[in-house]
Amino acid sequence: MITDGSLVHVPIGTLRTEAGAEIPEATIAYRAWGDFHGKNLLIVEHALTGDTDARSWWDGLIGPGKALDTDTWCVLCSNVIGGCAGSTGPSSPHPKDDKPWGSRFPAISIRDQVTAEYRLLEELGVREVQAILGGSMGGARTLEWTLMYPEMVRSAAVIAVSARASAWQIGIQSAQIDAIEQDPHWHGGDYYQTDEVPAAGLGTARRIAHLTYRGEQEIDERFGVMPQPGENPLGPYRDPAQRFAVESYLDYQATKLVERFDAGSYVMLTDALNRHDIGRDRGGLNKALASITVPTMIVGVDTDILYPYHQQEHLSRNIGKLMAMAKIVSPVGHDAFLTETRQMDRILRRFLVLSCQGNPPTPPEKP
Numbered sequence: 301m302i303t304d305g306s307l308v309h310v311p312i313g314t315l316r317t318e319a320g321a322e323i324p325e326a327t328i329a330y331r332a333w334g335d336f337h338g339k340n341l342l343i344v345e346h347a348l349t350g351d352t353d354a355r356s357w358w359d360g361l362i363g364p365g366k367a368l369d370t371d372t373w374c375v376l377c378s379n380v381i382g383g384c385a386g387s388t389g390p391s392s393p394h395p396k397d398d399k400p401w402g403s404r405f406p407a408i409s410i411r412d413q414v415t416a417e418y419r420l421l422e423e424l425g426v427r428e429v430q431a432i433l434g435g436s437m438g439g440a441r442t443l444e445w446t447l448m449y450p451e452m453v454r455s456a457a458v459i460a461v462s463a464r465a466s467a468w469q470i471g472i473q474s475a476q477i478d479a480i481e482q483d484p485h486w487h488g489g490d491y492y493q494t495d496e497v498p499a500a501g502l503g504t505a506r507r508i509a510h511l512t513y514r515g516e517q518e519i520d521e522r523f524g525v526m527p528q529p530g531e532n533p534l535g536p537y538r539d540p541a542q543r544f545a546v547e548s549y550l551d552y553q554a555t556k557l558v559e560r561f562d563a564g565s566y567v568m569l570t571d572a573l574n575r576h577d578i579g580r581d582r583g584g585l586n587k588a589l590a591s592i593t594v595p596t597m598i599v600g601v602d603t604d605i606l607y608p609y610h611q612q613e614h615l616s617r618n619i620g621k622l623m624a625m626a627k628i629v630s631p632v633g634h635d636a637f638l639t640e641t642r643q644m645d646r647i648l649r650r651f652l653v654l655s656c657q658g659n660p661p662t663p664p665e666k667p
Contacts, residue, residue, distance in 0.1 A: 342368055
């Protein structure tokens, strides 16, 4: 395993999806930090628009002396199947003709993402994982890991997610998908061979999503009804160039995502979140939760709009082997698990103490 933080691509063969489609010659990309010595692996799962560079998006939590201490642990983060940061996705070349997969890329589920990650670990020769931890879509994958491969996972931290997608979540996420698919530059998902990108649709999707990622209190305290400096949204006629400050903020967030993320992957991964349901084919949610034997910490955010705290309370009440429950208190909302570094530092340190029962792994002596 390469652990210097560089991006590594690993072929995993043909991936057969939960729904019966196939992705031939699939590849999963990963980055890892810290020496690996068999039993000291931590898997960090990224969220919807995250990537393998966990040290960047979880800044302050991964590295020497930090909560996920790379002097003790090997920390690995892979890009999900269907993504656009190194793993096979809609923008990747199809093995038949070397043209982008586009609309030929099959729908995927959270379980398919976990299957692909398991295949990656098999290729890397990993037999045991000390802990898997992730938030949002990463939390959904973490939860599925505890049910799909419990023999491989010693502990899990499930952060800011639910046991299944709620109707509200499916509705708000489907609106984002629709914004992209209604963009005339979408071309049914086959825009890759044109000079056009569905930027307007992806930007709108991001604006909708970002409002669910942040807390209402935080947004209102930051922007209120202030106009964007130099603009006047209160003129005699509506002018889209004259914005409130919050509109400018959302435009900025939209532009940033369009510059770094693929619209096809956004549709695929958002649809995967719509399909999230750990109770499917397992006798329902509570039966599935009760069957979990992996010691699991549940973490939620008190102001989360997208995955409200009552959903984490439901997990904690029904999970078979609850390790602990933690609450992030923040006006930020769902994104607090990414932004509240001090609180997450305490939570992750406590998680690893409980995971190891106070005895972290000792690296082998160097000859």
